[in-house]
Amino acid sequence: MEIISEKALFLLSCFISSCFLILATSRFRRRATTLPPGPPRFPIIGNIHQIGKNPHRSLANLSKTYGPIMSLKLGCLDSVVITSPEAAREVLKTHDQTLSGRKSNDSIQCFGHHEVSVIWLPPSSPRWRMLRKLSVTQLFSPERMEATKTLRMKKVQELVRFMTECSEREEAVDISHASFTTVLNIISNIMFSVDLGSYDSEKSSRFQDTVVSAMEAAGKPDAANYFPFLGFLDLQGNRRAMKASTDKLFRVFRGFIDAKIAGKSLWNHSKNVLTSDFLDALLLLAEGDEAELDNNDIEHLLLDMFTAGTDTSSSTLEWAMAELLSNPKTMAKAQEEIDRVIGQNGVVQERDISVLPYLQAVVKETFRLHPSAPLLVPRNAESDVEVLGFMVPKDTQVLVNVWAIGRDPSVWENPTRFEPERFLGREIDVKGRDYELTPFGGGRRICPGLPLAVKTVSLMLASLLYYFDWKLPNGVVSEDLDMDETFGITLHKTNTLYAVPVQKRTIN
Template identity: 75%
Template sequence: MEIIMFLVFCFLSSCFLIFTTARFRRSSYQAARLPPGPPRLPIIGNIHQVGRNPHRSFAELSKTYGPIMSLKLGCLNSVVIGSPEAAREVLKTHDQILSGRKSTNSIRSINHHEASVAWLPPSSARWRLLRKLSASLLFSPQRIEATKALRMKKVQELVNFVSESSERGEAVGISRISFTTALNIISNVLFSVDIGSYDCKNSNGFQETVIAGMEASGKPDAANFFPCLGFLDLQSNRKTMKASTEKLFRVFREFMDAKTALRNESTDVSNMDFLDSLLALTQGDEPEIDNNDIEHLLLDMFAAGTDTTSTTVEWAMAELLKSPKTMAKAQAEIDSVVGQNGVVEETDISELPYLQAIVKETLRLHPAVPLLLPREAEADVEILGFMVPKDAQVLVNVWAIGRDPNVWENTTRFEPERFLGKEIDVKGKDYELTPFGAGRRICPGLPLAVKIVSLMLASLLYSFDWKLTNGVVSEDLDMDETFGITLHKTKPLHAFPVKKRSTSC
């Protein structure tokens, strides 16, 4: 009996040894294939290395650990992408597996991840419906062409306001005026009314509300790294997000209620705006969407269509004020095309290659969303020889790619000339420059955003010369950043406009 027991023990021990050895080898194989990364501290992992500006921290770490880097942020496995080749793998080759979203704690606090084009997974029927509605009702070539006169009108109102400020000898806040213009373009497309005001006294705080929400949803949060801490809201991101979105939702509901009342009184369907079209889909026995869907879709449109646009215009103007020769060159090009007509037309932009290069160079150095929105691996996937594990957060650092010395010369210098005579564009095909993303997750509003930014910038440069406020010289202009989902200029840019010519239509 003892011999039999001994033999059974030996057999079981052998099986256990074989099993654990095989498992160890398999685990070691997988671990060896994980992307390299910095050493981790117990419990917190690499959280201490994230910093206030994660895009910069990750770029610095990538110099040591390479363009595909693995980090452990508390409980969160993260892979940071920092080269065009790796970005192509994520955004194109393995787009389907890596197109899920790793939503943040603040986004989940308002359930935006369950009703948002930006945060829903592409595999869901709800995402496909909302994406289709956005594309057909807002961003199709036909709809963009149909709203061209509206964009021209709102940009002319911007120029008129700046002209009045020039006559009074007042400096203007570039971020505020460009946000107001973008806000009124978007609000007219959505609701057929102006929401923004250039008068500070009549400001409704929309810009502050949108920026607060963008910062709360994007900046580092302990609850993103340790989900069990979410209810504590240690950094008040949930509180800020709820307050800012509720303010916007109240505005949306007012428009929805007013339009519903008008719809009940009239059957006229001519001149329907975006909200009219959405509300029509809530009718019937089996409505396609409900009011909650509409509120969250409008939130997407406002956040993506206003803050990112004004931020890009402000960074472009800041770079031009730091480089007066570049500004003069741009103004000379615009003058040669527009002449003395007094108004920049949207059709003029295609004839302004240097202006287009300025917009691209601005997006290279200052992408509005420096890490894109976080993706999630739906399965293990191999990227350039490294394993990205299932459920890992994947961050594409387009800010770092835009400053990669292996791709760009003079990486930190503002040189629009680098794009002249080259086919590099921002439309998601050139992975060294993807500020709007690429693949199925590419920003659907890209064509409209580029048009608005280009028209605003060209109009400001055509109608005015610009000078920095007293005591500030171009070389010392503050270019510090504040990180959220979007990348803002910490100290808002103010400048004096000097009128060059008549600004009225």
């Protein structure tokens, strides 16, 4: 009987263990195949009616109800929205490989940009790896950043001299236009060794309008993104706007390409990589029977660099100045630090930024409240993947709402206030490792232009605060300064910021 009892006990134990394993496996499978929660959907349109003209804001509001990982049905498009640092870490780091594809929209596809763009190609593509490596080594490596340091300094000094002229006339400055011209000339010299912008002409304004139009067309909600069969109708006019803008930019690029080839400048510079410009390097790769690039590839890569490089940095500078003018005590504190470090008759240099912690905090706070790409660039799930216990199915669009994360009261104290002090004494940066602050993205999709953007914005802002005091024009008071925003792939200030520079020292 004892032997029978022991056998029965053993069998009972095995049965219970098996049941437990089956139950646990079943529960795991149910959890792993459950979609993230989301708002109720209407037939056919799903949740399109809840997006609005400012998706970053409407999605942030919906996430307060449905959580940090939320699913939406936008017509035919399945979407998942991420609004917490923990969920962002899952997307940008843990499952970066699976979620690093791109979900390109109709305005990008209408001129074939998704097939040749370093921004839109999938990382699995050998062409993406080649273009990414080329961009990093020829534009943003430490060696290239050092080689172009003098250029950045020269262009920022030209900005200061323009502001000095405006100060002498007591004239209000269009901060958006002035900062865009500076960034445009930095980028165009790195690319082509020429200035494309001028502070005193409308040429820069037209170029800026063209770039902004392209960014808005790429980012605005569009029926064709939700119902692809409607693309040919171009109901929102995004295709027309995108084609008109990109055609203008391509004509500029073709002019430089033709001039380079005709003038043989390619061969003049080919022996010295650090003194040649980016177009020289690209044309070298387009030579011969086994060329790695053709002119079409070059034009689309230049489009990526110009649109991503000029618009984002200039809009960040404008937001920073708007916030400082809205918070005079904060501006005074930043100026006091710069004056103390630089002295009364010095020159702001890039190397000074590392010893200006409050200025760095101002820049970080600007990125927190006004990230250039509030939803980052849409990602695409290459296969089914589990994120925070929920299933994100293959071919789902994944949006990381960095704007919402930057204003989350569970992450940030007084999240809607501009308080650079929150970053003092904290080891947090924008390099894609701190997921509560990722304006440049993270993982293999992190913006390669991050080093140039941070250096350029910081140097421009420090210079404007060192050489000038600032006041608002026409009796506008800081409390009433308009901070409305317009959504595209990048987030712009709706109404341009005008401010009057009051010179307090001359540039050497």
